[in-house]
Amino acid sequence: MEATTLVRGRYVLEGLDGDRPLVHEDAAVLLNGDKVSEIGPFDTLKDRNPGAKIVGTAESAVIPGLINAHHHIGLTPLQLGSPDHPLELWFASRLALRDVDLYLDTLYSAFEMIASGVTTVQHLHSRAPGGPEQILHAAGEVIRAYRDIGMRASYSIALRDQNRLVYESDEAFLQRLPESLRPEMAEYFRRFTMPLDEQVAVFGDLHGAYKGEPRTRVQLAPANLHWLSDAALEAAAEMAERFDVPMHMHLVETPYQKIYAQKRTGGTAFAHLHRFGLTGPRMTIGHGTWMTEADIELCADTGTCLCHNCSSNLRLKSGIAPVNRYLERGVAVAIGIDEAGINDDRDILQEMRLVLRMHRVPGHGSPFPTPPQVLRMATEHAAKTTPFAAEIGRLSPGLAADLTVLDWRAVTRPYQSGDIPFVDVLVQRAKSTSVRSVMVAGELIYDDGRFTRVDRDAALDEIEARLAAPLTEAEERRRALAREVFPYVAAFYADESWAVRPEKPFYRWNDRA
Numbered sequence: 001m002e003a004t005t006l007v008r009g010r011y012v013l014e015g016l017d018g019d020r021p022l023v024h025e026d027a028a029v030l031l032n033g034d035k036v037s038e039i040g041p042f043d044t045l046k047d048r049n050p051g052a053k054i055v056g057t058a059e060s061a062v063i064p065g066l067i068n069a070h071h072h073i074g075l076t077p078l079q080l081g082s083p084d085h086p087l088e089l090w091f092a093s094r095l096a097l098r099d100v101d102l103y104l105d106t107l108y109s110a111f112e113m114i115a116s117g118v119t120t121v122q123h124l125h126s127r128a129p130g131g132p133e134q135i136l137h138a139a140g141e142v143i144r145a146y147r148d149i150g151m152r153a154s155y156s157i158a159l160r161d162q163n164r165l166v167y168e169s170d171e172a173f174l175q176r177l178p179e180s181l182r183p184e185m186a187e188y189f190r191r192f193t194m195p196l197d198e199q200v201a202v203f204g205d206l207h208g209a210y211k212g213e214p215r216t217r218v219q220l221a222p223a224n225l226h227w228l229s230d231a232a233l234e235a236a237a238e239m240a241e242r243f244d245v246p247m248h249m250h251l252v253e254t255p256y257q258k259i260y261a262q263k264r265t266g267g268t269a270f271a272h273l274h275r276f277g278l279t280g281p282r283m284t285i286g287h288g289t290w291m292t293e294a295d296i297e298l299c300a301d302t303g304t305c306l307c308h309n310c311s312s313n314l315r316l317k318s319g320i321a322p323v324n325r326y327l328e329r330g331v332a333v334a335i336g337i338d339e340a341g342i343n344d345d346r347d348i349l350q351e352m353r354l355v356l357r358m359h360r361v362p363g364h365g366s367p368f369p370t371p372p373q374v375l376r377m378a379t380e381h382a383a384k385t386t387p388f389a390a391e392i393g394r395l396s397p398g399l400a401a402d403l404t405v406l407d408w409r410a411v412t413r414p415y416q417s418g419d420i421p422f423v424d425v426l427v428q429r430a431k432s433t434s435v436r437s438v439m440v441a442g443e444l445i446y447d448d449g450r451f452t453r454v455d456r457d458a459a460l461d462e463i464e465a466r467l468a469a470p471l472t473e474a475e476e477r478r479r480a481l482a483r484e485v486f487p488y489v490a491a492f493y494a495d496e497s498w499a500v501r502p503e504k505p506f507y508r509w510n511d512r513a
């Protein structure tokens with residue numbers, strides 16, 4: 001018989017009942033293979049399971065594995081040469097990004113996520129060039145990295161059939177360019193253009209290929225309103241129904257996207273999705289920074305989830321999402337680090353703290369997210385936005401044994417008053433340097449600073465060696481193209497019809513005025 005495992009802690013957090021943490025002291029989680037079998041007093045469970053392997057100590061804290069509900073790439077755009085422009089201009093500067101091996105790239109951010117306690121990622125693959133074969137190969141490389149490192153992953157490839165650079169058709173944008181730039185830009189668009197029916201077929205193939213995988217699932221990602229024709233919105237709704245999969249869709253990330261929706265539909269982006277049957281518990285809105293009061297109400301009424309990408313919104317000048325309003329309305333809010341957090345890495349503990357602090361609106365009686373609410377965003381609510389919804393996000397018996405063990409002494413040394421509840425200390429003080437072990441499906445994938453399945457140093461050396469090579473001809477050309485096209489992208493939004501005039505100072509966006 002296989003030896004059982006006991007994961008021990010001074011504190012074991014089972015999950016949250018609403019916003020009330022379920023904390024067990026001097027306890028342990030008893031595993032049964034890849035699942036949680038029981039949580040109880042450590043001494044009792046140890047007596048009953050004398051041969052059990054013990055993970056953690058009497059000074060540990062054991063929490064459900066954290067979930068990054070919105071992720072795209074490994075090496076960050078900043079690392080690859082694109083500074084933090086406002087989103088619409090950043091699309092242009094990102095043309096210059098270097099070609100990075102997808103397998104190594106995926107490992108790179110997986111190292112950062114896991115080391116900060118993340119066990120599950122929502123990987124939204126934004127763009128891969130080529131036809132169905134190349135797309136499936138690219139997906140395979142990303143998924144292979146997650147499987148090799150042992151991480152749980154929900155994978156999706158963006159559905160996108162129009163407006164590939166600015167918020168108008170590719171053909172119309174090409175006409176804005178001088179003739180000398182058109183062929184190269186047209187070629188770029190062509191590389192990233194695939195007919196809608198082929199994209200639907202690719203999804204079917206991908207979904208079928210990973211069916212029954214314990215740690216990998218494939219779901220849908222209709223990219224964003226401006227990237228999708230009404231036909232593509234219909235296709236997304238049809239596929240979600242047919243395959244019974246969740247969807248994650250960027251929406252009103254910036255004020256320009258709000259204006260775009262107004263121009264296209266005469267109303268809001270979210271109301272437009274609702275008309276296509278795209279709202280509901282299967283749908284998670286990524287960002288939702290510029291949803292109106294009525295949108296937020298509809299979001300709550302339909303059970304649509306929100307993924308809050310706080311760092312990304314700050315870095316790309318997108319705005320501050322009305323998170324307090326979503327919470328007040330009872331919307332399930334998840335946390336996503338998006339491209340990268342404010343330290344240009346993928347540290348979920350830091351991102352949680354940023355969310356905790358960002359929405360503390362001035363005024364003694366003003367609403368603000370509490371530490372348990374923020375923890376729930378990175379556990380149960382994030383779980384809800386993935387195909388693993390009912391299996392992860394808590395450590396209750398029968399659920400997946402995905403957990404993170406922290407050195408609680410390192411978190412609290414030299415002193416922590418007992419008047420402050422466990423979860424409040426966890427969310428406000430825990431750093432990734434205190435993460436000791438990370439377990440997915442009952443398997444230790446990170447232990448004492450070491451990844452158990454993949455050699456981090458070797459992977460980083462390999463990335464370093466490959467990128468030390470001079471830019472390839474194709475990379476040099478894209479770099480030049482990004483610089484040459486940038487002013488035309490900026491000019492497109494300089495038109496009066498795109499003028500953004502915040503009516504209130506940004507710090508008041510959350511209040512009731």
Ligand SMILES: [Zn+2]
Pocket residue numbers: 070072124250286338339
């Ligand atoms: Zn994103």
